Amino acid sequence: MMQTAIAGLTPPDLAEVRVREVFPSVARYPGVASLGRMLTGTIVLAPLAWLLMFPFYFGKLAPIIGRRYTLTNRRVMIRHGLSATPGQSVSLAEIDEVRLVTDANSTFFRAATLEIISQGRVALSMPGVPEADCFRQAILNTRNAWVSGKASKQPFIAASVK
Numbered sequence: 001m002m003q004t005a006i007a008g009l010t011p012p013d014l015a016e017v018r019v020r021e022v023f024p025s026v027a028r029y030p031g032v033a034s035l036g037r038m039l040t041g042t043i044v045l046a047p048l049a050w051l052l053m054f055p056f057y058f059g060k061l062a063p064i065i066g067r068r069y070t071l072t073n074r075r076v077m078i079r080h081g082l083s084a085t086p087g088q089s090v091s092l093a094e095i096d097e098v099r100l101v102t103d104a105n106s107t108f109f110r111a112a113t114l115e116i117i118s119q120g121r122v123a124l125s126m127p128g129v130p131e132a133d134c135f136r137q138a139i140l141n142t143r144n145a146w147v148s149g150k151a152s153k154q155p156f157i158a159a160s161v162k
Contacts, residue, residue: 027111028128092143094118
């Protein structure tokens with residue numbers, strides 16, 4: 001009988017592979033997000049809100065200031081620019097908890113801040129994560145799957161995409 005690997009599963013000791021990646025929403029910029037949310041609530045000023053938020057929405061793809069949040073089978077990291085250069089990161093083995101922090105813009109933009117807790121302190125903060133609860137569950141599920149001793153007794157919760 002021939003043994004084959006299951007598609008999409010690569011152990012961390014063989015290679016680092018991307019599990020999930022998201023680009024931050026406009027909610028990453030609370031002042032712009034609040035103003036945009038307020039202006040969008042009016043019919044007359046909504047186009048002004050779109051113009052105001054346009055550079056912040058597409059700025060995530062800009063060569064210098066663009067950023068994305070990446071989960072791999074080894075770590076969670078913030079990557080910058082078009083070349084996706086890794087910046088700040090936290091190893092899955094170091095993650096104790098992932099907190100979801102919401103604000104007044106969270107419901108409107110369907111985004112929140114995720115705080116990665118390691119050794120009792122915030123090791124990594126990712127503002128404006130779209131569908132933050134799903135990304136949070138993906139981080140916890142990946143950590144539990146690949147880091148021995150980190151799996152909790154809680155049931156598996158699928159990190160579905162809505």
